Amino acid sequence: MRAGRIALLRLAILAAALAAWEAAARAASPLLYVPPSAVVPALGRLLTLESYPDLPASLALTVREIAVAYGLAIAAGLACGFALGLNRLLGRAFGPILAALYAVPAVVWYPSLMLFFGLDAASKIAFGFLLGFFPIALAVLAGIRQVSPQLVTVARAFGARPPTVFVKVMVPAMLFTLVGGLRTGLALTVVGVIVGEILGSKAGMGALINHAYGLFRTADYVALVLVTVALVVASDALASLVERRAGRWTES
């Protein structure tokens, strides 16, 4: 009963927002405030590849950039996190440096990356990597701190070797934090690649968005944004699926 009322209220808010948007767009400049009624046909033209025939290629490029950047971020984040987490000296020396660098808004490094890697995919991959790396490395560090030293001592006392302790005790104990970090890392990698593309690129979803917006094709711009949002939502849904799997595995 209550759940039904809440769902109804949510729908009502959504409908009211769309109606207000439509009314505002019709009253004001429809070029700036594209009404929803104009977005739907634009989305249709986009998805039937009428307005932007290179949509599949651009989407594929953006997905590829995200995949490569995320793979690199996982590898470097895990390596760095475990190195700093398992070695006291390394952790105390470089942990604060890592945390301080994380406090810098990463976008300040983007111009340098663009200068170094050029306007093509490499600079987007580098920026996505940079954004995804920190949450993963910091999650590993936090996760290792959560592992109860007693568990490790007991396992050692029962004669478990370091690799066994690592796989059987440490990883399960920190899995939840680790997977959370991996999920945040993916979200930030996706943001990094998209930000990189919008700040300057020749191909990919960001380039299409800039093209549409630059030519005042505002309805097409909104349609392209919706497609990109779908990509973001899909990537997060995938990550939450993995997170739930990992949760079930730790419980069992």
Add this chain to the structure above:
Amino acid sequence: MSPGRPAVLGLQAVSVGALLGAWETAARAGWVDPLFVPAPSAVAAAFAGVGAPALAGLGDTLAKTALAYVLAVVGGVGLGLLIGSLRLLRDVLSPFVIALYGMPKILVLPWIVLLLGYGPTPAVVYGTIHGLFPILVLVIGGVRDVDRNLVTVARAFGATPWQLYWKVVLPAIVPTVIAGMRLGIVFCLLGVLVVEMFAGVRGMGHVLGALANGFRAPELFAATALVSAASIVIVLGLDAVNERLSRWRG
């Protein structure tokens, strides 16, 4: 056995020194193209040339960030208190807030610039939006998780709603608000810098973008180091305030 402070400081100094040394050698020997990766000595020399415009840009950026930050904190905490304390509002609005929080805001940036032009306004607006959501999400959670027993006891003793807020809810969410403020400042600064890079005519983001477009790598690295140092100082400053406050709270 815990490593001592001298060992930690020594390792930090040696590794930073080794990194700079290797970088300098690589740049001088021509292993990397100094057009793209200038030697640390060249970057240090570039501080003199780029210092004045970069500092002016940084001041401009920080002024916009400060305004965006105040708006984001006031809006985030206010809305968070409102949504967090009314159960119906929270249940209905939470998915919208979470969805907006998770969306890459950069997607609406072209539209904001189209709407608000190339002045400081889009930077402040975008910086506010960027900083507001993390604070809002944290505060909603903080209000929701205020100890129910405290609220019940206060009510039982006849506290008015005003007293309930002022004496129970607000003190209870102070740590959450501070965590949000710590997160929010980086988000606001990031938002302002992104707008300046995308469509700025002034500010640090514009300075960095212009230096990159002009292939002035030493100046670019110097300016990047400057703004990085500034943001580290700001965040560590907030951390120090935070620590004092938590010690004061006991």
